[in-house]
Structure formats: C-alpha cells, structure tokens
Amino acid sequence: xxNNNKKICKDWFIELQNLICKxxxxxxxxxxxxxxxxxxxxxxxxxxxxxxxxxxxGGVAFSNVVGxxxxxxxxxxxxxxxxxxxxxxxxxxxLHPVNPKVPALHFNTRHIITSKSWFGGGIDATPCLEDKILxxxxxxxxxxxxxxxxxxxxxxxxxxxxxxxxxxxxxEIRGIGGIFFDYKMDNWDNDFEFVKDVGLTFVEIIKxxxxxxxxxxxxxxxxxxxxxxxxxxxxxxxLYDRGTKFGLNSGGxxxxxxxxxxxxxxxx
Amino acid sequence: xxNNNKKICKDWFIELQNLICKxxxxxxxxxxxxxxxxxxxxxxxxxxxxxxxxxxxGGVAFSNVVGxxxxxxxxxxxxxxxxxxxxxxxxxxxLHPVNPKVPALHFNTRHIITSKSWFGGGIDATPCLEDKILxxxxxxxxxxxxxxxxxxxxxxxxxxxxxxxxxxxxxEIRGIGGIFFDYKMDNWDNDFEFVKDVGLTFVEIIKxxxxxxxxxxxxxxxxxxxxxxxxxxxxxxxLYDRGTKFGLNSGGxxxxxxxxxxxxxxxx
Numbered sequence: 001x002x003n004n005n006k007k008i009c010k011d012w013f014i015e016l017q018n019l020i021c022k023x024x025x026x027x028x029x030x031x032x033x034x035x036x037x038x039x040x041x042x043x044x045x046x047x048x049x050x051x052x053x054x055x056x057x058g059g060v061a062f063s064n065v066v067g068x069x070x071x072x073x074x075x076x077x078x079x080x081x082x083x084x085x086x087x088x089x090x091x092x093x094x095l096h097p098v099n100p101k102v103p104a105l106h107f108n109t110r111h112i113i114t115s116k117s118w119f120g121g122g123i124d125a126t127p128c129l130e131d132k133i134l135x136x137x138x139x140x141x142x143x144x145x146x147x148x149x150x151x152x153x154x155x156x157x158x159x160x161x162x163x164x165x166x167x168x169x170x171x172e173i174r175g176i177g178g179i180f181f182d183y184k185m186d187n188w189d190n191d192f193e194f195v196k197d198v199g200l201t202f203v204e205i206i207k208x209x210x211x212x213x214x215x216x217x218x219x220x221x222x223x224x225x226x227x228x229x230x231x232x233x234x235x236x237x238x239l240y241d242r243g244t245k246f247g248l249n250s251g252g253x254x255x256x257x258x259x260x261x262x263x264x265x266x267x268x
Numbered sequence: 269x270x271n272n273n274k275k276i277c278k279d280w281f282i283e284l285q286n287l288i289c290k291x292x293x294x295x296x297x298x299x300x301x302x303x304x305x306x307x308x309x310x311x312x313x314x315x316x317x318x319x320x321x322x323x324x325x326g327g328v329a330f331s332n333v334v335g336x337x338x339x340x341x342x343x344x345x346x347x348x349x350x351x352x353x354x355x356x357x358x359x360x361x362x363l364h365p366v367n368p369k370v371p372a373l374h375f376n377t378r379h380i381i382t383s384k385s386w387f388g389g390g391i392d393a394t395p396c397l398e399d400k401i402l403x404x405x406x407x408x409x410x411x412x413x414x415x416x417x418x419x420x421x422x423x424x425x426x427x428x429x430x431x432x433x434x435x436x437x438x439x440e441i442r443g444i445g446g447i448f449f450d451y452k453m454d455n456w457d458n459d460f461e462f463v464k465d466v467g468l469t470f471v472e473i474i475k476x477x478x479x480x481x482x483x484x485x486x487x488x489x490x491x492x493x494x495x496x497x498x499x500x501x502x503x504x505x506x507l508y509d510r511g512t513k514f515g516l517n518s519g520g521x522x523x524x525x526x527x528x529x530x531x532x533x534x535x536x
Contacts, residue, residue, distance in 0.1 A: 169522050227532070235526075238506035254437050258535065264495070267529035
C-alpha cells in the first residue's frame with residue numbers, strides 16, 4: 001500500500017512539474033518571448049531553470065530523495081525515533097518576474113515518509129509594490145481551494161504562512177503571505193487530494209496573477225525597489241528557509257536547492 | 269585593571285575606525301571621487317557606509333555592546349558557565365570594490381569579555397579573478413606582521429582562515445584566505461599589541477592592494493564574474509558567518525550587521 005502511494009505521489013509531482021512549466025511557457029510565448037526551460041537532470045530529480053522575458057529567473061524542481069537524515073537534523077523530524085531513514089518527493093517552484101508589478105511567486109508541495117508519513121507545502125507571493133487588488137485576488141483563490149476541503153484550512157494555513165515567512169532580524173513579513181502547511185497526516189487520500197488541488201491552484205495563479213501585470217510599464221525606481229526586495233528574499237532563504245535547510249541536510253543537489261535565489265539582488 | 273583595559277581597547281577601536289576610513293577616502297580622492305562616508309550612530313556604536321567610485325560599497329563599523337547572550341547561544345561562548353553577561357567591542361570592515369580586479373576585503377578585530385576575556389579577528393581577501401602576484405603580496409604582508417609577534421602565528425592563523433572561510437555546500441573556499449584567530453587569551457598586553465598590528469596592517473593592505481589595481485580597465489564579463497562571486501559572499505555571510513550570527517544573537521544593529529552585504533549580487 002505504502003509503496004503504491006509513493007508511486008502515485010511521485011507520478012503526480014512529475015506531472016505537476018510539467019503543468020507548471022507549461023503555464024510559464026504559455027505566458028512567455030504570449031509576451032513574444034522564445035525563452036525555454038533548461039532541464040537539469042541529476043540522480044534524484046530534475047530541476048528546470050528559465051531565464052525569460054516575463055520570468056527573469058524561474059526554477060521548477062522535482063525531486064525524489066531516499067536516504068538517511070544526519071543525526072542532529074533528524075531530531076527535528078517526526079518518526080525518526082527508531083531510525084533516520086526517509087523517503088521524500090516533491091515539487092518546488094520560485095518565479096522571479098522581470099516586471100516589479102508582478103510578485104515573486106513561491107510554491108512547494110511534498111510528501112515525506114519516515115516511520116510516519118505526511119504532506120507539506122504552500123503558496124506565497126512577494127510583491128515589491130503595494131497592490132491591494134492583487135492581494136485580495138490572490139488570497140481569495142487560496143481560500144476557495146482550501147474551503148473545498150475544509151473551512152478550517154484557510155485561516156489555519158494562512159496564519160502558519162504569516163508566521164513562517166517572517167524575517168525576525170528585519171521585523172518584516174516576507175510578502176503578502178499565502179498558505180503554508182506541514183506534517184499533514186489526517187487521512188492519506190484526502191490529504192493527497194488537497195495537495196493536488198494546491199498544485200493546480202498554483203498553476204491557475206501563475207496564469208492569472210502574472211498575465212494581469214506582465215504588460216504594464218514600470219519605472220527604473222520600481223525596478224530598484226524590486227532588487228532591494230530580492231535582497232530580503234535572499235536573506236530569508238539563507239537564514240530561515242526550511243526547504244533550504246532540508247535540502248542542505250538531506251543530500252540535495254546544491255544547484256537545485258539554491259535555484260530559489262533571485263537572478264540578482266541589491267543591498268543598501 | 270579590567271575596566272582600564274576596556275577603555276584602552278575601545279579607544280583603539282575608535283581610532284582604528286578613523287584610520288581605515290581615512291585610507292579609503294585617500295584612495296577615492298586619488299581616483300577623482302568626492303565620495304564620503306555616511307555616518308550612522310546608534311546606541312552601541314557607529315557604522316559608516318561609503319558608496320564610492322573605487323569602493324562600490326564599503327562599511328566600517330565600530331561597536332561596543334554590553335549585554336546578556338541568549339541562553340542557547342551562550343553555550344557556544346567561553347566563560348558563560350555562571351552567567352551570560354558580556355562586554356564586547358570591535359571594528360569590522362567589508363569593502364566591495366567597483367573594479368573586479370580589486371579583491372573584496374574583509375577585516376575584523378574584537379575584544380570580548382565574559383568571565384573570561386579574549387581577542388579575535390582576521391583579514392581576508394576575496395578576488396573574483398585569479399591574480400597570483402596579488403595573492404603572494406597579500407599573504408606576505410600578513411606573514412610579516414604575524415612573524416613580528418610569533419613565528420607560530422601565521423601558519424596557525426592562515427590555516428584557521430582557510431578552514432573558516434569555506435562554503436561546504438559549494439565545496440569552495442571563499443577567496444584567497446588570509447588570517448583568522450579567535451579566543452586569543454595568552455597575555456593581554458601582547459595580544460592587544462598583536463591586534464593593533466593586525467589593524468594597522470589592514471590599513472596598509474587597503475592602500476596597497478586597492479591602489480595597485482583601481483585604475484586598471486576591466487570588461488563587462490569580468491564585472492559579471494564579480495557579481496556571481498558576490499552571490500557566494502552573500503551565501504557565506506548568511507549561512508555561516510559567525511560575526512553575523514554573533515550580531516543577530518547579541519542585540520546588534522541589523523543595518524550594521526548586514527552592512528557586510530555587497531551592493532548587488534547575481535545567481536545563475
């Protein structure tokens with residue numbers, strides 16, 4: 001049973017990677033760009049990077065890593081009391097747009113198996129300019145998806161996201177939040193359906209949020225603000241991001257892990 | 269006695285901050301730039317930032333922080349068995365040059381008092397282009413200074429530097445090394461003399477290393493290499509740097525701590 005779950009899960013993540021790349025390529029094409037993803041296969045997955053005219057740098061990674069957690073790191077992971085073995089698979093995405101009016105988008109869903117098994121993931125957006133309509137629109141999409149599964153999800157996962165994507169050293173939130181969940185092990189079938197819907201919602205968000213703004217003009221000053229905001233993104237990813245830490249501690253591919261870095265960033 | 273040492277030490281660090289700023293300003297002037305340091309005073313020190321034509325971004329910070337370490341962090345610090353109180357003072361400097369033929373320079377000396385008291389510090393350089401003469405010249409200056417105090421210092425502190433400024437996730441050293449030392453508590457007077465000499469050597473290194481290269485032409489491609497190298501600098505500072513961690517854990521000023529960040533950086 002568990003092995004079948006692994007296969008179903010892995011197959012979904014591979015399919016999702018393709019769907020996400022397709023959505024990005026559609027936007028690039030619409031914009032008149034011929035940018036393509038560069039595919040990088042490694043022993044435990046494949047990460048794809050695009051440097052486009054809409055997405056300045058985007059990374060879409062699938063991975064399926066089986067191994068043993070380092071001892072100290074294992075202490076933080078459920079189900080490692082008897083041994084540190086794990087199976088993990090997931091898709092993670094970061095899109096850094098050219099246009100500062102388009103928010104940076106971050107997505108991840110994953111399934112992890114130790115002696116326990118659970119899902120985790122989330123979607124969040126980091127605009128560098130205030131945009132109330134975008135924020136409302138973005139959150140209402142997330143709420144709709146959550147509500148289909150349980151009315152309790154959206155408030156709970158939105159709060160988790162706000163708490164998680166916070167830079168204590170700056171006393172700043174990273175962006176406009178979104179949803180974040182982890183250690184989700186209520187019911188495998190329901191949880192998996194939810195995770196699939198979160199993935200499909202991200203595909204819709206890419207198309208909708210990016211398309212609405214990608215043709216808008218922007219100023220040099222706005223681009224400058226974006227580069228400073230990207231500096232904060234770098235700080236968050238290297239100081240706090242659990243995905244980065246998980247990757248560095250679980251034998252991940254360094255280029256795949258740090259594919260989340262922006263193409264460039266500034267500090268004042 | 270101890271209080272007098274504190275004062276002598278603090279006065280030296282304030283003087284050293286001025287000497288370093290003066291050296292940078294001399295170079296800017298020689299280059300034809302009118303750039304000046306912007307001084308930022310805060311309750312526990314003063315950090316100065318320059319955005320010049322020779323030094324694209326440079327930070328020279330003096331601080332004198334007295335407080336209590338957070339409990340978990342204190343475990344890593346000597347002399348905190350009975351209580352977590354500390355006194356610390358020091359100067360730290362990062363210079364990110366415009367010209368990719370000039371290496372980024374990093375310097376720090378500090379005195380820390382808990383129930384024990386010690387000095388720490390170092391000088392290291394991060395070129396983005398290979399330059400054997402520069403490397404030899406840089407290291408011979410450090411060796412000369414070390415040798416005046418003890419023949420054992422240079423090999424020991426060079427090794428420490430190589431081990432410390434290493435990015436395990438990239439399996440790369442940060443630059444061409446230099447010297448690094450910590451928990452130096454052999455003899456207060458001798459140690460303090462050594463620390464002063466390290467500071468003065470850094471002033472000489474700025475003048476010599478930067479002046480030799482600052483007028484040289486460089487290509488767009490070389491500037492690009494510099495921006496990618498700065499990405500590594502950011503990774504190091506946020507993932508591993510003890511000064512950053514010390515600052516974040518000891519109530520430092522966030523802008524003063526992250527003044528070490530480059531003005532901009534790129535990731536592929």
